[in-house]
Amino acid sequence: MRNSRSPWYIAIVIAAFCTLIGAAGFRSAPGVLMNPLHEEFGWSHGTIGGAVSVNLILYGLFSPFAAALMERFGVRRVVATALLLVAVGSGLTVFMQQAWHLWLLWGVVIGAATGSMAMSFVSIIVGRWFVARRGLVSGVLTAAGATGQLVFLPLIAALAGSYGWRTPALAIGLAALLTIPVVLLMLRDYPKDVGLLPYGAPKDDPSVQEPTRRPGSAVLATFTTLGQAARTRTFWLLAISFAICGASTNGLIGTHFVPAAHDHGMPATTAAGLLALIGVFDILGTVFSGWLTDRFDPRLLLVAYYTLRGGSLLLLPALLGPEVHPPMWAFILFYGLDWVATVPPTIALCANRFGQSAPVVFGWVFASHQVGAAIAAGGAGYLRDTTGSYDAAWTIAAALCGVGAVLSFLIAKPLVLAAQHRADQERAENEEERPEPLRTG
Structure with missing residues (x-):
C-alpha cells in the first residue's frame, strides 16, 4: 500500500464534485422552468410543485438504496447508470403534453436517478477514501450542489427565456451524457483498487486495508440498517431536524424563490441569478x-x-420587490453561507454514531431531508394558489427552523468529544488531588 501522497485522492474528489454538480443542476431545473410550463400548458403552481415534490421525495428515498447498491455493484456502475437515466428522462420531456408526463419523467425518472448521486454518495466517498480531513472534504463535495445551481440555473433561465423550456431540457440531457466519461475514467470504488490506503490512515492499521462489502440483497441490507438505526434516539433527532433543513432550503427557496420574486415584479432571470448567487456563497x-x-x-x-436560517426567513417577505436593494443582497449573502452548511456536521454525527453503516444511515437521514423538501415544495405551492402569496410559507419555515435548533441540541455529544471531555475531567481531578511537592531550603 502506498502512502497518502497520491494524485488519486484529488482525482476522486474532482470526479465526485463533477457528478454532484450535475445532479444538483439536473434536479433543480423545474424551479426555474415553473413559469414557462405554467404559461404553455396552463398547469397550476400546485400541479408543477407536486411533480417537484415527487422528484424531491425520490431524490431522497432512493439515496439509501443507492448507497447499498454502490456497496454491492460498485460506485462507478451505479453513478454512470444514473447519469444515463437523467439524459433519457430529460430528453423525453420535450415530448410531454400532459401533467402526468411531467410527474413521471422529471418526478420519477430524474428524481430516482439524481437520488443515486445524492448526499449518501458524499458519505461513501468521504468514508472510504479519507480518514483525515473528512469534514473539509465533505464540505467541498456538499458545496458541489451549490456550484450546480451556480452553473445551471442562470443558463437554464436564459435558454428558457430565449428559446423556450425544451432547449434547456435537451441541454441537461447532453450535460449528463458528457459527465459519464469523467466518472468512468476518474472514479474508483475503493483506495485498495489503486493500491492506496484511505488518506491519513495509519499504514499499520489492518482495518482499513480490506473493504467491507455487503452480502445478499442490497434492498434487504438497506432496510436492515434502517431497522437498527431506528432503535436509536440519535437517528430520529437527526432525521427530523434534517427534514426541516430540506423544507427550508430545496423545498421552499430552491423551488419557489423564483416564482415568489416574480410575484413581486422581479424578472425571472434576475431571481434565478440571485438563487445562483446563493449557490456562490454556499x-x-x-x-x-x-x-x-x-x-x-x-x-x-x-x-x-x-437558528440563523429561521431568522433570515422571517425577514424575507419584507425584502422581496421588483428591484434588488442592499437588504436583499445581505439576505442572499447570509442565507447562501447557511444554505447546506448543515451537511458536514450531520455526516460527522452519522459517522461517529453508526460506524461502517453510516453511508446507508445517512442515506435514510437524507431521505427525510427530501421528504421535508417535498412537503414544503407542494405545500408552498398550495398556499400560493389559495392565498395568493408565499408569506405564510416563509413564516412556517422559520418556525420549523427553531424546532430544528432545539432537536440538534438534544443529540448526544459525539463519542470522541465525550471521551475527550471525560479525559479532561479526570486529568483535572488528578491535578487537584496531587499533593504539592515539599519545598526545602
Whole structure:
C-alpha cells in the first residue's frame, strides 16, 4: 500500500464534485422552468410543485438504496447508470403534453436517478477514501450542489427565456451524457483498487486495508440498517431536524424563490441569478462548515445554523420587490453561507454514531431531508394558489427552523468529544488531588 501522497485522492474528489454538480443542476431545473410550463400548458403552481415534490421525495428515498447498491455493484456502475437515466428522462420531456408526463419523467425518472448521486454518495466517498480531513472534504463535495445551481440555473433561465423550456431540457440531457466519461475514467470504488490506503490512515492499521462489502440483497441490507438505526434516539433527532433543513432550503427557496420574486415584479432571470448567487456563497459557507466540523462539536454548529436560517426567513417577505436593494443582497449573502452548511456536521454525527453503516444511515437521514423538501415544495405551492402569496410559507419555515435548533441540541455529544471531555475531567481531578511537592531550603 502506498502512502497518502497520491494524485488519486484529488482525482476522486474532482470526479465526485463533477457528478454532484450535475445532479444538483439536473434536479433543480423545474424551479426555474415553473413559469414557462405554467404559461404553455396552463398547469397550476400546485400541479408543477407536486411533480417537484415527487422528484424531491425520490431524490431522497432512493439515496439509501443507492448507497447499498454502490456497496454491492460498485460506485462507478451505479453513478454512470444514473447519469444515463437523467439524459433519457430529460430528453423525453420535450415530448410531454400532459401533467402526468411531467410527474413521471422529471418526478420519477430524474428524481430516482439524481437520488443515486445524492448526499449518501458524499458519505461513501468521504468514508472510504479519507480518514483525515473528512469534514473539509465533505464540505467541498456538499458545496458541489451549490456550484450546480451556480452553473445551471442562470443558463437554464436564459435558454428558457430565449428559446423556450425544451432547449434547456435537451441541454441537461447532453450535460449528463458528457459527465459519464469523467466518472468512468476518474472514479474508483475503493483506495485498495489503486493500491492506496484511505488518506491519513495509519499504514499499520489492518482495518482499513480490506473493504467491507455487503452480502445478499442490497434492498434487504438497506432496510436492515434502517431497522437498527431506528432503535436509536440519535437517528430520529437527526432525521427530523434534517427534514426541516430540506423544507427550508430545496423545498421552499430552491423551488419557489423564483416564482415568489416574480410575484413581486422581479424578472425571472434576475431571481434565478440571485438563487445562483446563493449557490456562490454556499460554496464558501459549506467548505467553512466542513473546516469547523473538524474542530468543534457538530451539534452546536447545527444549533447555530438552524437558528440563523429561521431568522433570515422571517425577514424575507419584507425584502422581496421588483428591484434588488442592499437588504436583499445581505439576505442572499447570509442565507447562501447557511444554505447546506448543515451537511458536514450531520455526516460527522452519522459517522461517529453508526460506524461502517453510516453511508446507508445517512442515506435514510437524507431521505427525510427530501421528504421535508417535498412537503414544503407542494405545500408552498398550495398556499400560493389559495392565498395568493408565499408569506405564510416563509413564516412556517422559520418556525420549523427553531424546532430544528432545539432537536440538534438534544443529540448526544459525539463519542470522541465525550471521551475527550471525560479525559479532561479526570486529568483535572488528578491535578487537584496531587499533593504539592515539599519545598526545602
